[in-house]
Amino acid sequence: MTPEERFQALIDAEEKIEPTDWMPEGYRSTLIRQIAQHAHSEVIGMQPEGNWITRAPSLHRKAILMAKVQDEAGHGLYLYSAAETLGVRRDELQELLHQGKHKYSSIFNYPTLSWADIGTIGWLVDGAAITNQVMLTRCSYGPYARAMVRICKEESFHQRQGYEIMMRLCEGTPEQKAMAQDALNRWWWPSLMMFGPHDTDSTHTEQSMEWKIKRVSNDELRQQFVDMTVPQAEYLGLTIPDPELRWNPERGHYDFGEIDWDEFWRVVKGFGPMNRDRLAHKVNAWEEGAWVREAAAAHAAKKAARAA
Amino acid sequence: MTYEVPVAPGEKAEIETSTDRDLDGWPMWEVFVRARRGISHVHVGSLHAPDPETALENARDVYTRRGEGVSVWVVPSVEIHAFEPEAAEEYVEANEKVYRLATSYDIPEEVGHM
Numbered sequence: 001m002t003p004e005e006r007f008q009a010l011i012d013a014e015e016k017i018e019p020t021d022w023m024p025e026g027y028r029s030t031l032i033r034q035i036a037q038h039a040h041s042e043v044i045g046m047q048p049e050g051n052w053i054t055r056a057p058s059l060h061r062k063a064i065l066m067a068k069v070q071d072e073a074g075h076g077l078y079l080y081s082a083a084e085t086l087g088v089r090r091d092e093l094q095e096l097l098h099q100g101k102h103k104y105s106s107i108f109n110y111p112t113l114s115w116a117d118i119g120t121i122g123w124l125v126d127g128a129a130i131t132n133q134v135m136l137t138r139c140s141y142g143p144y145a146r147a148m149v150r151i152c153k154e155e156s157f158h159q160r161q162g163y164e165i166m167m168r169l170c171e172g173t174p175e176q177k178a179m180a181q182d183a184l185n186r187w188w189w190p191s192l193m194m195f196g197p198h199d200t201d202s203t204h205t206e207q208s209m210e211w212k213i214k215r216v217s218n219d220e221l222r223q224q225f226v227d228m229t230v231p232q233a234e235y236l237g238l239t240i241p242d243p244e245l246r247w248n249p250e251r252g253h254y255d256f257g258e259i260d261w262d263e264f265w266r267v268v269k270g271f272g273p274m275n276r277d278r279l280a281h282k283v284n285a286w287e288e289g290a291w292v293r294e295a296a297a298a299h300a301a302k303k304a305a306r307a308a
Numbered sequence: 309m310t311y312e313v314p315v316a317p318g319e320k321a322e323i324e325t326s327t328d329r330d331l332d333g334w335p336m337w338e339v340f341v342r343a344r345r346g347i348s349h350v351h352v353g354s355l356h357a358p359d360p361e362t363a364l365e366n367a368r369d370v371y372t373r374r375g376e377g378v379s380v381w382v383v384p385s386v387e388i389h390a391f392e393p394e395a396a397e398e399y400v401e402a403n404e405k406v407y408r409l410a411t412s413y414d415i416p417e418e419v420g421h422m
């Protein structure tokens with residue numbers, strides 16, 4: 001069997017590809033790009049929520065939010081670790097992010113204006129992430145699939161704590177409920193955009209599906225997400241900001257309106273409300289942390305010298 | 309798809325990466341966690357740290373935030389040795405020696421559990 005045939009046989013047999021296996025260059029580079037973007041998204045994703053840690057309405061909510069943000073840092077680390085099995089280094093991926101050559105999910109380029117945004121992010125953004133990541137637990141690349149299993153367990157906590165924030169707000173005063181509705185109005189469409197372009201406009205989809213990196217198409221995942229979320233909004237007594245949203249008994253799915261694709265591409269290209277702040281904050285944190293890294297290295301060198 | 313950013317029209321999709329840089333100078337460590345007493349440590353991933361103590365502390369924070377482990381090992385990644393991938397064929401050969409398996413022997417049921 002040639003290496004190509006062996007690779008294909010493993011894919012066909014639903015076996016995982018592991019780091020030392022031969023793999024097509026395109027498979028490797030697609031995975032590096034996708035896992036790095038995923039890792040960067042987890043790391044940048046700490047910012048919109050970190051923004052509310054000091055202003056959480058109670059000590060209990062503060063502890064929850066800190067645990068969630070810490071999980072996102074962990075997700076970034078699991079993913080960089082998975083990317084490194086493909087022969088890249090974490091710090092070089094991070095450097096590419098800092099230089100603006102690597103991207104992260106556009107969803108994190110929207111601001112968090114009220115406490116209800118924290119509830120909405122857990123409910124919708126982590127909810128959308130789960131929809132995608134559950135699929136990725138079946139990805140053909142072993143280290144990526146395994147990282148997803150860990151991540152999915154933790155995402156469930158993220159989504160539930162977010163939905164619970166929304167429940168409390170919706171049971172509260174009219175002002176609190178209005179705050180919840182406002183957050184839903186702002187986050188609904190960006191959440192749907194998380195699933196990417198329509199299948200017909202998605203350049204990488206076909207090859208990724210063949211390689212079983214991706215198992216379900218963008219539009220199918222988006223539909224799954226809408227079908228799951230609409231009843232949850234109804235339970236809260238909130239209105240999804242889409243006049244075209246309605247149950248379609250023939251399809252057995254909800255129909256929904258068209259995404260504003262101009263806005264979608266604008267944010268992808270770097271012109272969203274928060275693109276510049278997010279990256280500047282990340283670079284700043286790295287630079288200001290330089291002394292910690294230097295001190296740790298000096299400490300390690302001193303200890304090693306003493307032991308020798 | 310979530311967390312995957314599409315390539316905007318006119319943008320370059322492939323970004324060059326090289327592995328010859330070492331920006332933080334911190335070695336990589338493989339992390340093994342014993343989930344509970346009675347079972348072996350299992351590989352869970354890797355991390356970077358300047359020394360073994362920091363590697364252990366980071367491993368605890370990254371891989372056992374919800375009681376996933378009662379014991380953690382960290383091993384410098386360069387200390388892990390393995391066969392070349394081509395040697396995989398030899399595992400296949402071992403598979404063919406069915407006479408090594410208990411199930412390849414027909415023992416009548418009357419004999420009882422064996």
Ligand SMILES: [Fe+2]
Nearest residue numbers: 042071072075
């Ligand atoms: Fe996450």
Ligand SMILES: [Fe+2]
Nearest residue numbers: 072126155158
């Ligand atoms: Fe999350």
